[in-house]
Amino acid sequence: MxxxxxxxxxxxxxxxxxxxxxxxxxxxxxxxxxxxxxxxxxxxxxxxxxxxxxxxxxxxxxxxxxxxxxxxxxxxxxxxxxxxxxxxxxxxxxxxxxxxxxxxxxxxxxxxxxxxxxHKDARRLLDAMDIVTVALSRENIVFEEVDYASDIATKCLTAFAAELSRRLDLEFELKKSGDPELSQMKHPHGTFVVARLGDMPVGCVGVKGNGGALAEIKRMWIAPSARGLGLARHLMTTAEDAARSIGIEALRLDTNSALFEAVGLYRNMGWREIDRYNDDPYPDLFFEKHLS
Amino acid sequence: MxxxxxxxxxxxxxxxxxxxxxxxxxxxxxxxxxxxxxxxxxxxxxxxxxxxxxxxxxxxxxxxxxxxxxxxxxxxxxxxxxxxxxxxxxxxxxxxxxxxxxxxxxxxxxxxxxxxxxHKDARRLLDAMDIVTVALSRENIVFEEVDYASDIATKCLTAFAAELSRRLDLEFELKKSGDPELSQMKHPHGTFVVARLGDMPVGCVGVKGNGGALAEIKRMWIAPSARGLGLARHLMTTAEDAARSIGIEALRLDTNSALFEAVGLYRNMGWREIDRYNDDPYPDLFFEKHLS
DNA sequence: GCATTTAGCTGACTTTAGTCAGGTAACCTG
DNA sequence: CAGGTTACCTGACTAAAGTCAGCTAAATGC
Structure with a gap:
């Protein structure tokens, strides 16, 4: 075989x-x-x-x-x-x-x-090409802090929103540039990390802070073509390091149990399940991690 | 875009x-x-x-x-x-x-x-590669009559059986070489046609005859990586031509309405819906075509 | 059977790619 | 500021790839 x-x-x-x-x-x-x-x-x-x-x-x-x-x-x-x-x-x-x-x-x-x-419908072919591209050049994937308004971040956020809408069957509204929530994902309060292969977005995660010691992980996403390669772990580690470097001591996040891959990763990376801390309708699982 | x-x-x-x-x-x-x-x-x-x-x-x-x-x-x-x-x-x-x-x-x-x-699980990557391979070299796909026991035919039949089992959630038993059903897919009674890209199987169809003027289409399969390219039409045409050349005057087949793409193709290629002609549990649609 | 075509070979050539040993100017180090 | 290092360049070379005209032997067409 x-x-x-x-x-x-x-x-x-x-x-x-x-x-x-x-x-x-x-x-x-x-x-x-x-x-x-x-x-x-x-x-x-x-x-x-x-x-x-x-x-x-x-x-x-x-x-x-x-x-x-x-x-x-x-x-x-x-x-x-x-x-x-x-x-x-x-x-x-x-x-x-x-x-x-x-x-x-x-x-x-x-x-x-x-x-x-x-090809009448090239989507399947393009998806296949993306999978191959990522697989062949995974060692060229870079993880880096960028502005949430940068081109690459926007690509990530758009793809993230499209996927959430599809997977959770809800209309997820992409935040506009001026949104206060986004501005909290920027130094000195927070940060935004992307994983990219050249100009191809393969993942992102935001750290949303308010000046205090506790911040929140938001917009964690890995491109479908890049799944199963263990990138999420690297991405989260990068985000945690970046958070620590701007003085954040603890992180929390909400997620949905339907995103089982992500949930498994959080548990595996030392996140502890906590009680609900907001009343958003979409998340049903909540985690916390102390950055020692 | x-x-x-x-x-x-x-x-x-x-x-x-x-x-x-x-x-x-x-x-x-x-x-x-x-x-x-x-x-x-x-x-x-x-x-x-x-x-x-x-x-x-x-x-x-x-x-x-x-x-x-x-x-x-x-x-x-x-x-x-x-x-x-x-x-x-x-x-x-x-x-x-x-x-x-x-x-x-x-x-x-x-x-x-x-x-x-x-890659821990390379299946996704391999499937993606197959899609790309077929897409890039589709003009090298050849359609030809082969013995049902040949290497390439066996590959097709194995893949066909595996897919039926998966999609219809039933245990489809692959016929053994000596099976009388298979021997009817051989000259002079019938034939077996494959579509291949080098040694890669991309489709097959069997014509099962009994020496009379009426024969039956069986084992029609297109590899997942080769779908959406319109190969089925070419494959069926090849099979019909081959059937005509061994003296068959009419073909019939059974299928399932869940396989809507195949059903659409049959109708489009001049097949006429007829009454049920066997009592297999799986098919619910029956077609016939006269080879003029 | 003779002219023509075909398949492949050879010789003579050019271009492209690649290697390597100097050489020069700018920079760095103590 | 001497001595070493670095970045790039040039000249001299070789190897590989590609082109083309002309040749030979076999096959083909009329």
Whole structure:
């Protein structure tokens, strides 16, 4: 049976290798060697200083240097010394370079769109792709404190609200930016932590404080595609650490017993069940944890 | 929103491209250029004559020729003229070549296993991979008549039985090879058609005949990962054509109204609802179609 | 049976990718 | 400020990949 699993993975690898090859071919049609195209794209993506480029593309210093020279000769990039350390250098797309980068982006978008077009209902395929994406690059998931109004936080909160509405069959209203509840999830009272894979949101949790020693965990969410990987534990730990660092001594939270995965985690991470502390209709379980 | 979908596909492409690169790196560790390794693997996979290799690997005739020469020099392959057309040539792995191919297979298996190992429960990931595999290579799906006892047919029937058991909550007993019901799905009485993607089963259907002009459709199944692509129509058409070609004039089938997609398809493909013709407890709808 | 086509090979070439040993300017350390 | 380190560059090289014209032998078409 293990053999069968492996052959499924290998069938998968084979089919995506074809897809990757096709994208590279479409890049080659721009008349530039793949190496140069890759460098141009990396610069467009924001890898602007040469050492970052080298690390990202895993290129030898000599090779990268030459590729940069060739892009310069095409008038697509400019490199200037980094004013903070004039040994290192910063690359920048010229307007022509930005145009060319945009064309590569277009090519990538077109290939992606081609795949989607062949599916009347692409949702299932997209969900499957998300699962694979997270599974293959889980070590690149970063956990970090961000402003609840940031782009990535908004993505998380929107997805969270959509899922709650679906799973609990109720209309969950997303709080607006000015909402006092949200402003309590911000330093110095509280904080907001997201887990993300690049620009893809995979989880979030808010710590809502009021200046006192007791704060509350809110908006704990893990993207469906990222479940079963143990991310929630990491996310909660990050949130607890962040809470401790702003002087919070104890946390509490409410949840619903229908969210059994979450409930299991809380118990497992040292949360203690307590009595109801609010009269919201939705939660039916309440927990507390002291941050020693 | 379309933009968001595209970025999901592109995130996916990016993450799998890394995987593909890693596999190629592991291939390079065998000390042979990637081009030669690819040729060796293609030969091992069964692309034995030179023109097939060329088409499969999309290589220039000169380049392939040289790669074949280098593999010959290593003692890994032999090429002999094709006795049927002595202009063309057939390549064959030597015992040493077969060993070397096996090592590459091992490397691929190991990479696949590495991915699986990181997941306690890999089922969700594997299902997602299957969906992606089918979506990306649906144009490679082949529909063909096979013996019901063949490897691919057995895979289909096993999956079919497992799914029926799960969905209808009953213990569906897989027929054994010697079963008379199955032997009626074989020429000259009947036939068995599968849809497959390489060695991956994506669908099947049996035509069970008794020598007369009327036969019955049985074991119609589409793999979960292949649904929503309109394969069932193609599969049924293939089965009807195959039935006609062995002299069958009319087909009938029983089904359950819970399988609404299948029922919709039958109606759409010119099947006419008829009265119950057996007393099985599971079906509640009966159809017939005359093969003009 | 002779011209034509086909399959594959070879030689001669170019481009791309990658490696490595210096070299230079800028920076850092004591 | 001397000595070492760092960041990047250049030159010189090799290996791999790809292209193309011309060749040969076998098959095919009329």
């Amino acid at each position: 293990q053999i069968d699993k492996i052959s499924r993975v290998r069938n998968f690898s084979r089919s995506v290798a074809v897809e990757v090859g096709a994208l590279e071919d479409s890049f080659l049609n721009r008349g530039r060697p793949l190496g140069a195209a890759r460098v141009l794209n990396a610069i467009g993506l924001g890898y602007q200083n040469v050492s970052d480029l080298r690390a990202f593309l895993k290129l030898d210093t000599g090779l990268l240097s030459r590729l940069l020279r060739s892009l310069e000769a095409e008038g697509l990039i400019e490199t200037i010394p980094n004013p903070e350390d004039r040994r290192s250098r910063i690359t920048k797309l010229t307007p022509a370079g930005a145009d060319e980068f945009e064309i590569y982006e277009q090519l990538s978008d077109e290939r992606a769109a081609t795949i989607l077009e062949r | 379309q933009i968001d979908k595209i970025s999901r596909v592109r995130n996916f492409s990016r993450s799998v491209a890394v995987e593909v690169g890693a596999l190629e790196d592991s291939f390079l560790n065998r000390g042979r250029p990637l081009g030669a390794a690819r040729v060796l693997n293609a030969i091992g996979l069964g692309y034995q004559n030179v023109s097939d290799l060329r088409a499969f690997l999309k290589l220039d005739t000169g380049l392939l020729s040289r790669l074949l020469r280098s593999l010959e020099a290593e003692g890994l392959i032999e090429t002999i003229p094709n006795p049927e057309d002595r202009r063309s040539r057939i390549t064959k792995l030597t015992p040493a070549g077969a060993d070397e191919f096996e090592i590459y297979e091992q490397l691929s298996d190991e990479r696949a296993a590495t991915i699986l190992e990181r």
